[in-house]
Amino acid sequence: MTSIPSLSLDLKPASDDVGGGSGAQDSIIHIRIQQRNGRKTLTTVQGISTQFDLKKIVKACKKEFACNGTVVDHPEYGEVIQLQGDQRINIKDFLKNHNIAKDDQLKVHGF
Numbered sequence: 001m002t003s004i005p006s007l008s009l010d011l012k013p014a015s016d017d018v019g020g021g022s023g024a025q026d027s028i029i030h031i032r033i034q035q036r037n038g039r040k041t042l043t044t045v046q047g048i049s050t051q052f053d054l055k056k057i058v059k060a061c062k063k064e065f066a067c068n069g070t071v072v073d074h075p076e077y078g079e080v081i082q083l084q085g086d087q088r089i090n091i092k093d094f095l096k097n098h099n100i101a102k103d104d105q106l107k108v109h110g111f
Contacts (some may be wrong), residue, residue: 057100
């Protein structure tokens with residue numbers, strides 16, 4: 001588990017950011033679950049700022065949650081993270097712990 005704190009340094013926004021400096025953005029991040037075939041589900045995360053490298057976030061999530069994941073380009077929502085399985089609680093805690101988003105910026109759908 002020592003690799004996750006080292007990844008948190010890579011997940012922070014670029015140093016030339018002109019924002020508030022807290023690392024978290026003001027936009028709402030939506031975490032949804034989609035039913036596939038049978039008991040299979042997909043967790044989608046939409047609304048993470050483009051300042052963060054989504055591929056590095058997915059790589060860290062895949063390692064921590066032991067699931068597969070990818071970044072897809074949605075025509076309406078832009079880049080969306082997809083994780084296999086019901087990872088709603090895990091991804092919410094991950095985004096809060098790594099200062100990607102604050103608790104009031106996360107909207108978990110499906111509860």
